[in-house]
Amino acid sequence: MSRIHANQVNFSYDQKQILHNISLEMKAGKFTGIIGPNGSGKTTFAKLMSKLLKPDSSSVYINNEDINDVKISDLAKVMAMVPQASQITYDLTVYEVVMLGRTPHMKRFQRESDYDLNLVKEVMMETDTWQYKDRMIHQLSGGERQRVIIARALAQEPEILILDEPVTYLDIHHQLQVMSLIKKLSKTRNMTIITILHDLNYALKYCDHVILLSEGRVFKHGEPQEVVTKNHIKSVYNIDVSIMDHPITKHPMVVF
Amino acid sequence: MQRNKKNNLMILVMIGLLFLTIVIACVIGSEPIPLTQSIRLLLNKIPLINHFINIEDIDIKIQNIIYIVRIPRILGAMLIGMALAGSGVVFQGVLRNPLAEPYILGISSGAALGATVTIVTGISFTFMGLTSISIGAFIGALLTMVVVYNIARVGLKTSITTLLLSGIAVSFLLQSLVSLMISLNRDQVEKIIFWTMGSLSSIKMSHIEVVYIPIIISLLIFLFFSRDLNVMLLGEESATSMGIDVIILRKILLVAASVATAFSVSISGIIGFVGLIIPHSMRLIVGPNHKYLTPTSLLAGAIFLIVSDTIARTIIAPGQLPIGVITAVIGAPYFIFLLYKNTSISRG
Numbered sequence: 001m002s003r004i005h006a007n008q009v010n011f012s013y014d015q016k017q018i019l020h021n022i023s024l025e026m027k028a029g030k031f032t033g034i035i036g037p038n039g040s041g042k043t044t045f046a047k048l049m050s051k052l053l054k055p056d057s058s059s060v061y062i063n064n065e066d067i068n069d070v071k072i073s074d075l076a077k078v079m080a081m082v083p084q085a086s087q088i089t090y091d092l093t094v095y096e097v098v099m100l101g102r103t104p105h106m107k108r109f110q111r112e113s114d115y116d117l118n119l120v121k122e123v124m125m126e127t128d129t130w131q132y133k134d135r136m137i138h139q140l141s142g143g144e145r146q147r148v149i150i151a152r153a154l155a156q157e158p159e160i161l162i163l164d165e166p167v168t169y170l171d172i173h174h175q176l177q178v179m180s181l182i183k184k185l186s187k188t189r190n191m192t193i194i195t196i197l198h199d200l201n202y203a204l205k206y207c208d209h210v211i212l213l214s215e216g217r218v219f220k221h222g223e224p225q226e227v228v229t230k231n232h233i234k235s236v237y238n239i240d241v242s243i244m245d246h247p248i249t250k251h252p253m254v255v256f
Numbered sequence: 257m258q259r260n261k262k263n264n265l266m267i268l269v270m271i272g273l274l275f276l277t278i279v280i281a282c283v284i285g286s287e288p289i290p291l292t293q294s295i296r297l298l299l300n301k302i303p304l305i306n307h308f309i310n311i312e313d314i315d316i317k318i319q320n321i322i323y324i325v326r327i328p329r330i331l332g333a334m335l336i337g338m339a340l341a342g343s344g345v346v347f348q349g350v351l352r353n354p355l356a357e358p359y360i361l362g363i364s365s366g367a368a369l370g371a372t373v374t375i376v377t378g379i380s381f382t383f384m385g386l387t388s389i390s391i392g393a394f395i396g397a398l399l400t401m402v403v404v405y406n407i408a409r410v411g412l413k414t415s416i417t418t419l420l421l422s423g424i425a426v427s428f429l430l431q432s433l434v435s436l437m438i439s440l441n442r443d444q445v446e447k448i449i450f451w452t453m454g455s456l457s458s459i460k461m462s463h464i465e466v467v468y469i470p471i472i473i474s475l476l477i478f479l480f481f482s483r484d485l486n487v488m489l490l491g492e493e494s495a496t497s498m499g500i501d502v503i504i505l506r507k508i509l510l511v512a513a514s515v516a517t518a519f520s521v522s523i524s525g526i527i528g529f530v531g532l533i534i535p536h537s538m539r540l541i542v543g544p545n546h547k548y549l550t551p552t553s554l555l556a557g558a559i560f561l562i563v564s565d566t567i568a569r570t571i572i573a574p575g576q577l578p579i580g581v582i583t584a585v586i587g588a589p590y591f592i593f594l595l596y597k598n599t600s601i602s603r604g
Contacts, residue, residue: 047493050496050497051496052493052496052497072496072499072500072501073499073500073501074499075499076497076498076499077499079497080497080498081493081494081497083491083493083494083497087491088489088490088491090354090489090539090544091543091544092486092489092543092544092545093543096486096545097490100486100487100490100498101498103483103486103487103498103499103500104498104499106483108480108483152490156498
């Protein structure tokens with residue numbers, strides 16, 4: 001199990017500072033949700049953690065190892081990312097896309113081993129995408145495609161999985177399906193999962209740990225119910241909400 | 257998988273087809289040469305096998321036609337076809353743009369300007385077996401490459417959009433300079449226009465000896481990075497998160513493709529269409545997986561250019577047509593057919 005932490009990280013685009021002094025720990029084997037308004041720096045923070053961007057000062061550490069010192073080809077063996085919108089240029093089959101996830105573990109010109117073939121089948125079964133394996137990726141609906149992209153990330157056998165708004169463009173049925181899948185993965189695979197979310201109710205319902213960002217700073221982090229509160233949401237989003245228990249499940253939820 | 261088995265077979269079939277095309281291209285011409293003689297003459301140049309081949313009974317005139325006239329052209333067509341088609345695959349993959357082709361970053365305009373300057377100034381020399389026009393074209397292509405990349409480079413980063421736009425802008429500028437030179441030198445119009453239409457008619461063995469090493473190295477680089485190109489299909493951020501150093505990969509592949517294109521253009525002039533259409537045609541046939549797309553495109557480029565050149569030198573014999581005309585005339589309808597067939601599949 002891997003833990004990932006940021007130590008006083010700053011980041012700016014051109015002259016504009018996006019992230020201020022972020023120090024956080026994403027606990028190993030836990031499902032962490034990052035919430036916050038648009039422009040609060042959620043995606044930037046996710047990109048810093050996955051080495052797509054480099055912080056101005058200080059760094060991000062995986063199991064206390066500075067990711068600046070890790071080659072991206074080695075990082076890809078322990079960390080996978082599901083980006084916000086994944087656009088695929090030409091028509092690959094679903095199976096080919098998932099098999100590409102094995103790239104970090106394969107040598108150049110090496111053929112897929114039985115292990116690779118079995119693993120790809122296993123992650124496709126787990127994400128319920130094996131049934132589409134010969135379809136073209138463009139023929140799938142948004143929800144189906146998102147599960148394929150998650151399967152591709154799982155094929156990397158990551159210890160850490162970062163997802164940037166995995167359900168934003170999906171309908172409610174597929175949103176729940178994908179969220180349950182991610183929750184299941186964090187339980188069965190003991191993965192450290194970090195997900196950017198917009199829906200506060202998903203943060204309450206699925207996450208073990210929630211980080212609330214506001215204007216590039218950590219406003220609050222901790223247990224979901226400590227973070228998603230009436231007062232915090234008023235201060236960060238400037239809206240009035242009520243938090244009440246679901247009439248049947250008794251699970252807390254945000255009501256607008 | 258089924259598709260992969262079929263594609264492996266496809267590569268074998270195309271290798272066979274390439275040999276067949278070479279043999280037929282040797283036979284056909286204003287001086288037809290018997291099939292058995294041309295096969296024997298070809299085999300005589302292949303190491304090991306040549307010990308078993310006796311060509312002493314073949315007329316020296318026929319030997320000269322094959323060895324001095326036809327083989328250099330066929331080898332040239334093969335190398336240039338591979339270079340242009342391979343560069344097309346790489347440009348389309350790296351720039352993630354289906355309209356990309358080897359000339360998109362202005363290499364052809366740079367080469368045209370270089371050739372035009374050499375023609376109008378009347379400079380005439382040979383260097384390492386290359387004519388002054390070839391040298392001029394090569395220098396033009398190389399300078400254009402350097403200029404375009406440097407315009408697009410901001411700090412250490414190169415944005416693809418800026419790269420494409422600077423290529424287009426530089427291209428327009430250079431083309432207008434070529435037009436200016438043409439209008440000031442009316443007597444050279446024909447020579448310049450014919451150069452820009454592309455032709456393999458003046459290729460000699462000495463040209464091949466200069467260009468084959470850099471072109472083959474570039475082709476090997478294309479094949480070497482096939483899997484990385486596949487990962488690039490998923491987008492730059494995904495590729496990075498899958499362990500691909502996108503910036504370095506892009507640099508290596510664009511330089512290799514540009515070098516292969518520059519060497520090709522310098523000995524043949526501007527042969528359009530091949531670098532755009534061959535990769536797309538092969539993508540429609542074998543799919544976008546570069547493990548198959550790259551080798552089949554190289555083979556298809558070679559076959560296509562040998563066939564086109566054979567038609568260009570025989571159809572109005574003893575006259576010759578510019579090869580660019582032939583590539584477009586036989587390539588475009590075939591490509592339209594593939595597009596039509598493909599859309600009707602997805603509709604059904």
